[in-house]
Amino acid sequence: MNLIVNHSSMWPIYDQIADQVKDQIMHGKLAAGEALPSVRTLAKELKVSALTVKKAYDTLEAEGFIHTVHGKGSFVAFADQSLMLEEKKKEVEADLEMAIRKGRSCGMSDEEIAQLFQIVLED
Template sequence: MKLIINNSSMQPIYEQICTQIKNKILSGELKQEEMLPSVRTFAKELRVSALTVKKAYDALEQEGFIVTVHGKGSFVSGVNQELRMEEKRKEVETDLEQAIRKARSCGMTEAEIRELFELILED
């Protein structure tokens, strides 16, 4: 599996792994019940610590994206449509928050931000 790890990013490596695997699952690139690489194999491939990959897999399992079967490996779980939509909503919310912060840092008032938002919605 191809992932891009940015060592100069402020985002921790395990979060980069989580985000990219989530995106592959949500986009359908990784299918339900598809086996993920073993922790050791994936760590070698990514040139990171096995503990980093394990932390990413644990986080993905906690969020319901993967299931780990002791002695067999980690597999993509059945991600339901509701979970997919919730993840997309979170992404949109994050993007909007960043845009609002940027607008405020430029000195825009709340009214100006709302007006701009309404204009964009009309398109």
């Protein structure tokens, strides 16, 4: 599993890890049933605290992307397509919110943003 952590980012490291693992699962780079590195192994590879990796794994488990078997490790959960689709929709929503904030920050009205959205949507 190839993960990159930006230690100087304002974005929490556990979120960086969780989001990259989710992305790899959704794009088929990690298959259902595949074992993830142990918390300690991944923490050592990424040069972060084991608690940080544990928090990322706990987040992934809570969202249904992985499951953990005590004493055996963490594994990619069987892909629930509706869960993955919902996660993609959340990403699109977040991207649209960011675009709207950018538009407003440079003085665009909501009507101008909506018109621009329609133009881009038609392309």
